[in-house]
Amino acid sequence: MRALALATLALVPGCWADATVAFPPGLEWSIPYDTTHFVRTSIIEVLMATALMVTAVASLAQLFALSTTRNTSAKNTTFAAVLAQQKMEQLRGLAWGFDTLGLPVTDISTDISVVPEQAIGGTGLAPGGSLGQNVRGYCDFLDKNGVSLPSEKEARRYAVTFTRELIATQR
Numbered sequence: 001m002r003a004l005a006l007a008t009l010a011l012v013p014g015c016w017a018d019a020t021v022a023f024p025p026g027l028e029w030s031i032p033y034d035t036t037h038f039v040r041t042s043i044i045e046v047l048m049a050t051a052l053m054v055t056a057v058a059s060l061a062q063l064f065a066l067s068t069t070r071n072t073s074a075k076n077t078t079f080a081a082v083l084a085q086q087k088m089e090q091l092r093g094l095a096w097g098f099d100t101l102g103l104p105v106t107d108i109s110t111d112i113s114v115v116p117e118q119a120i121g122g123t124g125l126a127p128g129g130s131l132g133q134n135v136r137g138y139c140d141f142l143d144k145n146g147v148s149l150p151s152e153k154e155a156r157r158y159a160v161t162f163t164r165e166l167i168a169t170q171r
Contacts (some may be wrong), residue, residue, distance in 0.1 A: 006036060006039055009034075009035075009036050012031070016029045083140075087140075090117065091125070093117070094106075094107040094110055094112070094124055094125050096125060106124065106125045107125055108123065109121070109122060109123075110124045111123075112124070123135070123138075
């Protein structure tokens with residue numbers, strides 16, 4: 001609409017020039033209020049506003065993509081922490097202590113590779129080197145959703161270090 005107004009206004013001086021031939025002597029024509037300046041300014045303002053909006057929307061799109069990535073990462077971290085906490089609780093449930101002579105007394109037969117644990121058929125808290133290799137009961141095989149698998153697609157390994165003060169696990 002505004003471009004049409006500018007085109008029409010561009011034709012006006014030519015039409016008036018042809019019409020002034022028929023004017024009586026002393027009569028002149030003029031355009032006292034020329035709106036073309038305001039129309040051109042409006043078009044420039046619209047273009048600037050459009051450029052600003054495109055920039056803002058592009059920035060928001062990048063922010064949305066970044067937040068989606070961060071949320072996925074946080075979900076995976078939380079899921080890993082929950083799985084580690086479950087294994088910690090399972091390992092803490094096994095017998096551990098010291099006898100009257102100060103020697104360690106520990107569970108060496110509980111099978112912790114299954115849930116619920118079985119009293120026999122496992123290694124309990126005994127194995128060493130479980131971070132360097134897959135040791136039954138000290139590694140779980142999981143798919144990308146944390147569901148247990150029979151094969152070695154994704155392995156989660158555990159090691160237990162004993163001290164008199166606490167039982168610490170490494171993952």
